[in-house]
Amino acid sequence: MSARPFLADALAHKGRWLSYRWLILRRLSQGLVLAGFLAGPCCGVWILEGNLASSLLLGQVPLADPFTFVQSLAAGHAPALRAMLGAGLVTAVYLLVGGRVFCAWACPINPVTDLAGWLRRRLGIKSGFTPSRNFRLALLPACLLTAWLTGSLAWEYVNPVTGLMRGLAFGLGWTGGLVAAIFLFDLFVVQRGWCGHVCPMGAFYGLLGKTALLRVSAPRRSACTDCMDCFTACPEPQVIRPALKGKGTPVILDSNCTTCGRCVDVCGEKVFRLTHRFDRSLEEDASPAPPLT
Amino acid sequence: MDDRGNDSSVSKGFLDAARRKFLLQGAGSACAAGAVSLGLMTHVKSARALPSQALRPPGALPEADFDTACVRCGLCVRACPFATLNLAPAGGGIPVGTPYFEARSVPCEMCSDIPCKAACPTGALAPVLEDIAQARMGVAVLADPERCLSLQGMRCDACFQACPIKGKAITMERLTRPGGMTVFMPSVHTACTGCGKCEHDCVPQVAVIRVMPAAQVRGELERGQRRSEPALGMPVADSPAVSAPPRPKTR
Structure with missing residues (x-):
């Protein structure tokens, strides 16, 4: 393609707000989760007590991370009722909206890896290698096996996701170094390395999202100009192709889609929109979809 | 067309290219995950030991079980009205994210309603502890x-x-x-x-x-006691029958 800058079409056709809308809303959501946990220790306003592993919303609603919960089961402890209720509640929500919505809208590591991804693109860093995206699917059972063998929540000794949120609310220690390491890994070694290839927590939430109702669709895919901006912006670009370029449903059904909505933002032709799983409607454009070169 | 011809000729062999790539990648991922798992096991083994100055909140299960049950959420820390409890930061020598207190800085005030135990969602601080005087934090x-x-x-x-x-x-x-x-x-x-x-x-x-920590002082005795006494945190026997170890035969 020509030396057309990323996002140029969207900015020209839709203006600034519609080109950044979902990104801004997502940062707001991440900020709210963080503020919910930090408002208590910082200002004495208790919105969310605890941390991502398990918490109490407004002093009433128990919430618990289902991945930590499953590790606990694997390690050989049947958690008490409150943890079960909390994990059940969180599981139900993510079954509905898609597990990896957690990754894009709540996870504290996401802004870090997003920054690394953005910087990598801006600096034109092409170094590193591309390991299999299935590595995380191997790491997930490995974590549970380790939990079983050690009788311990082994992954929680190093998990940067729960670790960072816990660190921010209770004292960071060396977790800051771990987060910095992930940033450098994403920046120099593997593009979208942590979230896209390694994180077993993301893999777990991905499995939760197999039947999610909330999905991104490409109903105006016939208007696609092959500018590739959506592939550039997407943290899991492999999920787009079947919906955008395939003959079947325009709905992105791959559970690795984090529903971040960035493709909706960056598309100048308004090809994508957030919808539900069963919305298979296609808006036919006058011109047929040009083939991908 | 030439490409396809090549593809089919490859598939006549043992495995076609795509399948081979898939299997190789899968095997690579499994090996890498195994390596991470091994590293993690080694790390956990060294990182789960509790140093002598770190005490667990009242009702905490014996250390190995506690490590299994505690999800490091910090709800006990938040529930403590005296700011006695902390969650261990990474790299401080105490199993990361677990609740502890150091008696010399802030001791436990022994609240009769045991709010830390009540806040625990997983049972790592065992709900069976009802009388704080029966707690055995150390x-x-x-x-x-x-x-x-x-x-x-x-x-x-x-x-x-x-x-x-x-x-x-x-x-x-x-x-x-x-x-x-x-x-x-x-x-x-x-x-x-x-x-x-x-x-x-x-x-x-x-x-x-x-x-x-009781296990460090009483060692095996403490563990044996806990096993034979399902009511958690009961006091150990007043005069435990300690016998001298059998002597090696004199030459």
Whole structure:
């Protein structure tokens, strides 16, 4: 393609707000989760007590991370009722909206890896290698096996996701170094390395999202100009192709889609929109979809 | 068309290219995950040991079970009205993210409603503990008697006075030293909950009486006791039957 800058079409056709809308809303959501946990220790306003592993919303609603919960089961402890209720509640929500919505809208590591991804693109860093995206699917059972063998929540000794949120609310220690390491890994070694290839927590939430109702669709895919901006912006670009370029449903059904909505933002032709799983409607454009070169 | 011809000729072989790539990648991922798993096991083995100054909240399961049950959420820390508890930061020598307190800085005030235990969502702080006096957070030990002011003949009973179950966990036992001087020795009994008030109030700059995790003081005895006594946190036997180890035969 020509030396057309990323996002140029969207900015020209839709203006600034519609080109950044979902990104801004997502940062707001991440900020709210963080503020919910930090408002208590910082200002004495208790919105969310605890941390991502398990918490109490407004002093009433128990919430618990289902991945930590499953590790606990694997390690050989049947958690008490409150943890079960909390994990059940969180599981139900993510079954509905898609597990990896957690990754894009709540996870504290996401802004870090997003920054690394953005910087990598801006600096034109092409170094590193591309390991299999299935590595995380191997790491997930490995974590549970380790939990079983050690009788311990082994992954929680190093998990940067729960670790960072816990660190921010209770004292960071060396977790800051771990987060910095992930940033450098994403920046120099593997593009979208942590979230896209390694994180077993993301893999777990991905499995939760197999039947999610909330999905991104490409109903105006016939208007696609092959500018590739959506592939550039997407943290899991492999999920787009079947919906955008395939003959079947325009709905992105791959559970690795984090529903971040960035493709909706960056598309100048308004090809994508957030919808539900069963919305298979296609808006036919006058011109047929040009083939991908 | 040429490409396709090539593809089909490859597939006539043992495995076609795509399948081979898939299997190789899968095997690579599995090996890498196995390596991470091994590394993790080694790390956990060294990182899960509790240092002697770190005490668990009341009702905490025995250390190995606690490590299985605690999800490191910090709800007990938030529930503690005296800011006694902390979650261990990474790299501090205490299993990362687990709740602990250090008696010398802030001891446990032994709330009768045990709010930390009530806040625990997983049962890592066992719900069976109802009477805080039955908690066994640790055991007080007169760690360095030579420096004890009372044993030196001074009139100090700070640990005795600090003890919330006064007269039961710590008594001052009369002792006659060689030379005829009568002194009083702080003696710890099985009623000790390990709250750490004695260590906190101990007068010398470095505490003489210290509270340590029960397993470190009583070792196997503690574990055996816990197994035979399903009611968690019951006091250990008053005079445990300790017999001398069998001697090796003399040559």
